[in-house]
Amino acid sequence: MAKNETMEGRSDASAGDAAQVIDRQAQPRVVTTPPPGDRSAELPRATAYEVAQAQFNMVADFMDLDPDLRAYLSRPQRELIVHFPVRMDSGEMRIFTGFRVHHNTAKGPTKGGIRYHPDVTLDECRALAMWMTWKCALMNLPYGGAKGGVIVDPHDLSRGELERLTRRYATEISFFIGPERDIPAPDVGTNAQIMAWIMDTYSMHRGYSIPAVITGKPVSIGGTVGREYATGLGITYVTRAVLKQRFGRGLEDIRVAIQGFGNVGSWTALSMHERGARVVAVSDRFGGVFNEKGLDIRHLMRHVQETGSVTGFAGGEPLSNRELLELPVDVLVPAALEGQITRENAPRIQASLVAEGANGPTTPEADRILEERGILVIPDIICNAGGVVVSYFEWVQGLQSYFWNESEIRRRMEQTLLDNLEAVIGVTVRRGCNLRTAAYVTAIERISEAVRVRGFYP
Numbered sequence: 511m512a513k514n515e516t517m518e519g520r521s522d523a524s525a526g527d528a529a530q531v532i533d534r535q536a537q538p539r540v541v542t543t544p545p546p547g548d549r550s551a552e553l554p555r556a557t558a559y560e561v562a563q564a565q566f567n568m569v570a571d572f573m574d575l576d577p578d579l580r581a582y583l584s585r586p587q588r589e590l591i592v593h594f595p596v597r598m599d600s601g602e603m604r605i606f607t608g609f610r611v612h613h614n615t616a617k618g619p620t621k622g623g624i625r626y627h628p629d630v631t632l633d634e635c636r637a638l639a640m641w642m643t644w645k646c647a648l649m650n651l652p653y654g655g656a657k658g659g660v661i662v663d664p665h666d667l668s669r670g671e672l673e674r675l676t677r678r679y680a681t682e683i684s685f686f687i688g689p690e691r692d693i694p695a696p697d698v699g700t701n702a703q704i705m706a707w708i709m710d711t712y713s714m715h716r717g718y719s720i721p722a723v724i725t726g727k728p729v730s731i732g733g734t735v736g737r738e739y740a741t742g743l744g745i746t747y748v749t750r751a752v753l754k755q756r757f758g759r760g761l762e763d764i765r766v767a768i769q770g771f772g773n774v775g776s777w778t779a780l781s782m783h784e785r786g787a788r789v790v791a792v793s794d795r796f797g798g799v800f801n802e803k804g805l806d807i808r809h810l811m812r813h814v815q816e817t818g819s820v821t822g823f824a825g826g827e828p829l830s831n832r833e834l835l836e837l838p839v840d841v842l843v844p845a846a847l848e849g850q851i852t853r854e855n856a857p858r859i860q861a862s863l864v865a866e867g868a869n870g871p872t873t874p875e876a877d878r879i880l881e882e883r884g885i886l887v888i889p890d891i892i893c894n895a896g897g898v899v900v901s902y903f904e905w906v907q908g909l910q911s912y913f914w915n916e917s918e919i920r921r922r923m924e925q926t927l928l929d930n931l932e933a934v935i936g937v938t939v940r941r942g943c944n945l946r947t948a949a950y951v952t953a954i955e956r957i958s959e960a961v962r963v964r965g966f967y968p
């Protein structure tokens with residue numbers, strides 16, 4: 511997938527926002543190395559599914575969740591594995607493997623992205639589907655959680671190969687998805703063009719256009735304005751609210767480091783930059799770029815469109831992903847993959863606030879270390895929920911064939927995020943727990959109620 515496709519459809523995400531001025535001294539950049547004799551980096555890392563299970567079990571203990579409900583919610587409801595052939599440009603036929611997991615349908619059809627990445631596994635999809643269940647419930651959306659993926663590096667495919675792979679995967683999962691059943695969306699390695707191919711393939715099977723089968727598609731075929739940047743802008747809204755509430759500070763002149771410069775990372779960077787934050791470092795899988803005075807994000811985006819990477823950007827100096835995570839900044843936004851903040855590097859994180867743009871970037875052990883060190887974490891299921899909230903708006907608009915304007919989308923997204931953030935903060939106070947536990951408690955209580963009234967189990 512060409513980098514400029516991921517960046518397609520960008521528009522100004524900042525209109526009408528006031529930034530607050532704060533007084534803060536620039537801090538020096540530090541480059542850290544592991545302490546001598548530290549072998550923790552060599553220890554096996556928990557998988558995403560182990561992390562998702564551990565997070566759920568900790569909260570189930572905390573809220574003394576009914577054992578039957580715990581058993582029911584701790585596993586996905588349905589899982590699909592598909593193996594399918596794709597003709598490559600060379601004439602060779604290759605077999606690819608993909609997945610789609612529905613974690614829970616108590617509150618409605620399932621919702622969640624499709625990932626194209628060489629490391630996709632069934633277990634990873636199970637974890638991501640479970641997180642989607644909590645996220646949708648926390649946002650009060652009428653959905654359960656799902657996730658899917660294909661084991662493939664999309665950067666290795668031509669556009670034609672990517673389209674053939676997508677259409678074949680869509681065909682294989684087509685009986686498992688649908689506007690009333692399961693509504694996919696973009697995730698790592700997929701974009702609006704891929705959503706369009708899935709919508710088209712699904713519609714070809716049915717014989718008429720069914721835009722509501724998928725979200726994150728182009729506006730020209732029933733997508734919504736605002737979905738492209740929704741996750742990043744939502745992260746900025748939530749981070750701004752937490753900074754104000756917990757630290758009495760605004761975004762202006764806050765120093766931010768962002769790991770990942772794809773859909774989520776780049777839009778977070780731009781929307782924070784436009785509100786006065788100093789985005790001092792960003793990275794992708796090739797490495798990072800640092801500028802103490804703040805990166806010019808629009809120039810950086812142009813550089814990425816031209817070269818496919820943030821590396822080599824003339825407006826900053828190189829740094830590694832590891833160095834980025836450990837920079838002395840106010841806000842750290844992991845916006846790439848799971849398992850980036852671990853017990854190994856958590857003792858060296860210097861940010862005051864970690865805003866989880868990615869799903870599952872912090873392991874439970876790292877969570878504990880950060881909490882002991884007084885570092886606040888905004889959990890993924892609140893922080894990055896702007897994407898699924900606007901996907902919900904896209905689905906609703908598609909079903910009604912009636913479309914809202916951009917300011918309406920932004921207003922409703924901000925309100926949804928901030929109302930639910932406030933509910934979570936209320937739980938932290940009432941139950942004396944951190945934001946992640948409070949977010950999980952809120953979500954699980956809402957699902958438990960749906961399960962109870964539907965009578966899912968006797």
Ligand SMILES: NC(=O)C1=CN([C@@H]2O[C@H](COP(=O)(O)OP(=O)(O)OC[C@H]3O[C@@H](n4cnc5c(N)ncnc54)[C@H](OP(=O)(O)O)[C@@H]3O)[C@@H](O)[C@H]2O)C=CC1
Nearest residue numbers: 697698699741770771772773774794795846868869894897
């Ligand atoms: N898209 C969405 O709306 C939502 C996504 N999320 C989550 O946000 C995260 C990012 O998703 P998204 O932005 O869509 O994905 P993209 O594929 O658009 O971007 C992923 C970014 O992460 C970078 N990356 C990959 N591996 C590494 C690595 N080892 N170190 C540093 N950077 C790396 C990629 O680099 P490169 O460009 O070089 O490949 C790319 O910049 C995921 O956890 C996803 O589940 C959560 C909510 C909604």
Ligand SMILES: O=C(O)CCC(=O)C(=O)O
Nearest residue numbers: 621622623695897898901
């Ligand atoms: O937009 C959506 O429906 C889902 C986005 C997603 O996959 C996520 O929030 O992790």
